[in-house]
Amino acid sequence: MKKTLLSLLGVLTLALIWQIAAMYTGNEFFLPRPLSVVKALAGILGEGDTYRVLLASFARLFVSLLVACMLGVATGLAGGMNTYIDAFLRPFVSGLRTVPVISLVVIVLILFGNILTVYIIGFLVVFPLMYEASKEGVKNIDKGIKDAICIEPLNLPLLISKQIIPLSLPYIKTGLLQSVGLGFKVLVMSEFIAQSDVSIGRMLYEGRITLDYESVFAWTLLIILIVFVIENGLGRFNPSV
Amino acid sequence: MKKLLVLLVCMIGTLSACDDEKTLNVMVPNGAPALSQIKVEHAMHGVENPRYDVEVVYGPEPLVSAFGSESHEIIIAPLNLGAKLYTKADAPYQFAATITWGNLYLASNDALKTLRDLEGKTITAFGKNTTPDIVLSAILDAYVFEEAPEIEYVDGVDTAIAHLSENSASVALVAEPALSAFEMKTESMNTIDLQAKWETHVSDKPYPQAGVFVHSTLSEATIETYIEALKESMEMVTEDTASMAEMMETLDYPFPPALMPSVIQRSHIEFKSASQSRDSVIAYFEVIGSFNPALYGATMPDDAFYYDYES
Numbered sequence: 001m002k003k004t005l006l007s008l009l010g011v012l013t014l015a016l017i018w019q020i021a022a023m024y025t026g027n028e029f030f031l032p033r034p035l036s037v038v039k040a041l042a043g044i045l046g047e048g049d050t051y052r053v054l055l056a057s058f059a060r061l062f063v064s065l066l067v068a069c070m071l072g073v074a075t076g077l078a079g080g081m082n083t084y085i086d087a088f089l090r091p092f093v094s095g096l097r098t099v100p101v102i103s104l105v106v107i108v109l110i111l112f113g114n115i116l117t118v119y120i121i122g123f124l125v126v127f128p129l130m131y132e133a134s135k136e137g138v139k140n141i142d143k144g145i146k147d148a149i150c151i152e153p154l155n156l157p158l159l160i161s162k163q164i165i166p167l168s169l170p171y172i173k174t175g176l177l178q179s180v181g182l183g184f185k186v187l188v189m190s191e192f193i194a195q196s197d198v199s200i201g202r203m204l205y206e207g208r209i210t211l212d213y214e215s216v217f218a219w220t221l222l223i224i225l226i227v228f229v230i231e232n233g234l235g236r237f238n239p240s241v
Numbered sequence: 242m243k244k245l246l247v248l249l250v251c252m253i254g255t256l257s258a259c260d261d262e263k264t265l266n267v268m269v270p271n272g273a274p275a276l277s278q279i280k281v282e283h284a285m286h287g288v289e290n291p292r293y294d295v296e297v298v299y300g301p302e303p304l305v306s307a308f309g310s311e312s313h314e315i316i317i318a319p320l321n322l323g324a325k326l327y328t329k330a331d332a333p334y335q336f337a338a339t340i341t342w343g344n345l346y347l348a349s350n351d352a353l354k355t356l357r358d359l360e361g362k363t364i365t366a367f368g369k370n371t372t373p374d375i376v377l378s379a380i381l382d383a384y385v386f387e388e389a390p391e392i393e394y395v396d397g398v399d400t401a402i403a404h405l406s407e408n409s410a411s412v413a414l415v416a417e418p419a420l421s422a423f424e425m426k427t428e429s430m431n432t433i434d435l436q437a438k439w440e441t442h443v444s445d446k447p448y449p450q451a452g453v454f455v456h457s458t459l460s461e462a463t464i465e466t467y468i469e470a471l472k473e474s475m476e477m478v479t480e481d482t483a484s485m486a487e488m489m490e491t492l493d494y495p496f497p498p499a500l501m502p503s504v505i506q507r508s509h510i511e512f513k514s515a516s517q518s519r520d521s522v523i524a525y526f527e528v529i530g531s532f533n534p535a536l537y538g539a540t541m542p543d544d545a546f547y548y549d550y551e552s
Contacts, residue, residue, distance in 0.1 A: 029330035030309040110403070114396045195369065195396045209371050210535035211305060211325050 032214045040218035054226075056198040061187050064122025065179060071123075072130025073172060077164055079131065080138025089131065096128045101186055105193050114194035118201075121190040126179040133175025137168025177234045181227045188223060265459075265467065266313040267295045268304060273341045273417065273508035274317045274451040275494070276485070276501075280474030281467075283488040293467070308332040314459055315467060320452040320522060321372060321529060325538035327546050334454040335548040337464060339518040340475060341451040342509035343436040344417040345373055348424075350409040353431035356380070356438065359412060361388035365404040366414035369394040375532045376435055376448065377414050383442040418496050421503040436509055443528060446521040447509070455548060464548065472512050479510055515547040 015034045022033040032040070044050050079086035096104075104124055109117045145167065165172075191201020200219060207216035269275045275282075275297045285291035296313070298304065301322060307313045308326040316323070316334060326332040352358055359381075368374050374392075381390060390412075395401050401413040402423045414435075415423070424430045439448055453471065455464050478485050482505055486498030496504065513521075526537045 027309065027330060029326075030305075109396060109400070114400065193396065195394070197394070206370060209301070209368075210533070211301075211322070211329070212535060 028214075029211075030213060032217055036214055037217040037221055040214045041221050044215070044218050044222065053198055053200060053203060057187065057191065057200045060118050060191075060196075060199070061122060061180075061184055064119050064187065065126055065183055067119075068123045068126035068179070068183075069130050069176065072127045072175075073134045073165075076131040076134025077138055077160060077168065080135040080168070081164070086135065093128045093131050096124055101125060101189065102193075105190050109194055114196060117194045118187055118190040118196055118199070122183050122187050125186045126183045129179045129182070130172070130175050133171045133178075134168060137171030138164060140171065141167045173234075177231065180234060181231045184227055184230065185223070264291055264294050265315055265463070267293050267315040267317070267467075268307045268313040269295060269297055269317040270301075270304060270319075270451070271297050271299050271495075273344055273504070273510060276489075276496075276505065276508070277340045277451075277475050277478055277510050278317065278471055279485055279488050279492065279494075280477050281470045282492060284470075286492060293470075308334060308454075311456065314456045314463075316454045317451055318454060319372070320449045321526070321537040323452055323454045324522075324526065324542045324546065325536070328538040328540045328542055333457040335457060336515050336518075336522075336542070336546050337453045337455045337548040338468060338471075338515055339449040339452050339513045339521070340471070340510065341449075342447045342511055343376070343439070343450050344508045345376055345435040346415050346417070346420055346507065347377075347412055347433040347435065348405060348415045348420055349412040349431050350405065350427060350429060351412070351431070353412060353433060356384045356386075356433065356442075359390040360386055362390045362412050364390050364392050364412045364414060365395055365401045366392050367395055367397050367401045370533050370536075372450075372529065372536065373414060373416065375529055375536070376439060378532060379443045379528050380435060380438045417507045418500060418504040420507065421500040422497070424503065425497075425500065434507070444521075444524045446524045448525040448528075449513075449518050449521050450509075452515075452518075475510055475512050478505060516549065519547055 018034050022028070022031045025031045028036060075085075075089055079089055101121070105117065105121055108120050108124075112120055141164070145163075188199075188201050188204070190196075191199035192204050194201070195205055196202055200223065203219050204216055207213065207219065267278075267281075269278055278295070281293055282295040282297075285293050285295060293315075296303075301319070304316060304318045304322060305326065307316050308318070308323070309330065309332070311333065317340065320336070320339065323332075323334065323336055327334060327336070347353065347359070347364065364377070366374055366377055374394075377392070381392075395404065398414075398416050398419045401415055402419055404411050405413045405415075405423065406427075420432070436447060440446070453468070455467075482501045485505075486501050489496065489498060489501070523541065526541060529536050530539065
């Protein structure tokens with residue numbers, strides 16, 4: 001309760017700093033006041049098209065996350081169980097984690113066009129996270145349990161599904177929690193650069209080209225709220241690691 | 242008493258001279274607008290206390306920021322952007338002149354001479370809902386097709402050009418200087434000048450692209466001195482591309498000098514004062530307004546928007 005109150009106080013402090021900055025600037029066009037942005041957000045939420053846009057962006061996020069999670073977990077578990085596989089995959093994973101996302105977007109956009117780019121970028125950002133999380137999950141299985149697993153007469157698929165995955169699950173869930181928020185932010189950026197039709201990024205882009213900064217702020221506020229809801233929602237199911 | 246008056250007049254004169262000699266910050270977007278003023282920029286290159294400190298930028302954000310923060314006394318910007326910031330953000334800048342009049346083309350490796358050649362085709366275009374898209378759509382809307390062409394949007398002019406190289410039969414909306422750069426790499430390229438088609442099918446006046454915006458605190462003499470220097474630069478750019486190419490190399494411009502004759506010819510660089518441009522501006526905003534009024538602010542700028550300068 002005390003923590004919630006303090007978080008609320010933090011939000012109010014941010015809003016106050018914003019309000020003071022807006023008053024200091026004295027130009028609603030360039031820096032709209034919090035209340036104007038909240039009103040603009042209410043307007044956006046009152047439009048039917050907004051939900052079509054949100055649904056389209058979530059669908060892209062879901063597809064990227066699903067593919068990245070499936071491949072990331074599968075390869076991550078393999079990498080955790082076998083150091084040779086890990087050594088082979090390490091350059092891919094390290095490379096993806098090191099390359100700036102903006103470079104990835106530009107390269108993928110040139111190679112694959114603006115429709116596929118958002119999916120590919122989502123995958124490329126989430127895959128290394130899920131790989132590392134799954135690999136760490138396997139590596140951190142208690143040594144005693146590992147020894148017990150070794151002497152149990154289970155075949156590999158059963159061993160993975162009945163033992164390895166359940167025991168690595170806390171790490172995988174943490175990876176997933178980080179991936180959803182990060183994936184969503186990167187997805188919006190990719191949509192913006194690729195100017196994907198019917199997307200949150202496109203709404204930000206249109207606000208930018210028409211110099212409608214109130215709308216840009218309102219969509220940004222909506223993105224913050226969405227990420228907050230997603231991360232908190234998933235956090236409730238996340239066991240402590 | 243007389244001596245005191247003379248002294249006072251001298252002091253005021255000195256102060257005004259100081260104001261005139263102050264370095265003026267000028268912001269200009271890259272491309273045809275930057276090329277138009279290259280002589281001004283070149284003359285200031287390496288000078289310790291330049292009269293004009295020219296900053297060449299990419300994209301609209303630095304321009305919007307300059308209008309908002311009033312960091313630059315002179316800003317060259319797309320006309321619709323300047324007008325919107327004048328009407329909606331009370332930016333204290335006046336429109337002094339138009340310097341470029343469109344650089345948009347339809348290009349194809351296939352037969353493309355008239356709008357009729359677009360029958361039933363798909364045009365790859367960039368900048369959905371922005372001015373290039375509106376110019377194209379206004380022309381297509383005004384022309385009667387049996388089977389109207391469809392528009393497929395991509396993220397930018399580079400991608401539109403990539404479509405041209407992938408499919409020789411495709412048609413793309415392109416802009417200078419990217420068009421000339423691509424043309425150098427292809428054997429045959431057919432183009433339709435959208436500026437000419439605009440004047441034939443949409444409006445009897447050309448559409449203004451980039452304008453010069455001057456801060457309201459600048460003195461008339463300061464503005465006129467800059468305008469004269471700018472006009473001189475534009476004259477050189479359109480008549481002596483060799484000198485311009487040399488200046489580009491000195492200033493590290495990212496365009497190959499060999500492209501310049503074609504880029505300049507297709508960029509429609511021409512000086513027209515605010516009053517000379519006024520009818521074109523109004524006609525242009527009326528067309529934009531019928532597609533996306535938010536692009537210029539939905540309100541026609543008042544008389545004070547136009548800086549009263551006669552060339």
